[in-house]
């Protein structure tokens with residue numbers, strides 16, 4: 001029934017949001033005199049405001065933390081504290097890749113029967129480095145690193161790889177990026193929720209749950225594909 005199975009990377013194949021959550025905790029501590037809720041809210045609105053300029057990824061997150069710290073301290077933040085924020089970012093960029101359970105086995109198994117694509121958004125350099133470090137790159141026919149995931153992005157990818165939309169399956173953790181746009185163009189989508197999802201990714205157009213499948217973990221994917 002399918003020619004191509006495409007996977008999201010962050011929080012679908014490996015842990016990612018947890019790295020952001022941990023950094024945000026440190027950032028909150030650094031600005032503790034302003035109260036955790038205020039820090040979280042200011043950072044979140046700054047990030048969303050900056051998305052169009054900086055795109056998704058760690059570099060944009062670092063800039064948004066710096067901007068938030070300037071705003072909350074009325075410009076009193078000092079160079080050492082900004083250095084600390086830059087160091088948070090360096091640590092994030094160097095964080096080891098930790099695959100989610102069963103990922104290696106499932107990708108290996110499916111790669112024997114299907115063309116696999118990796119479709120991820122974010123910083124080009126960071127995403128390329130993570131894919132290389134994941135040890136999974138050889139399983140994928142192609143890797144697509146895009147600035148955003150919307151119906152047009154997916155249409156272009158399908159066109160480029162000559163894939164029929166009805167024979168395309170996308171697997172990912174984000175309703176907004178991996179599921180809704182794929183269903184909108186007539187593809188199949190499998191949602192595998194991650195423990196924590198950034199609020200922005202939760203915010204999406206409603207689609208009928210009959211149009212996609214949700215499973216608890218990637219280990220259940222081969223059986224689901226077999227039954228389709």
Ligand SMILES: [Mg+2]
Nearest residue numbers: 008010011173
């Ligand atoms: Mg993801």
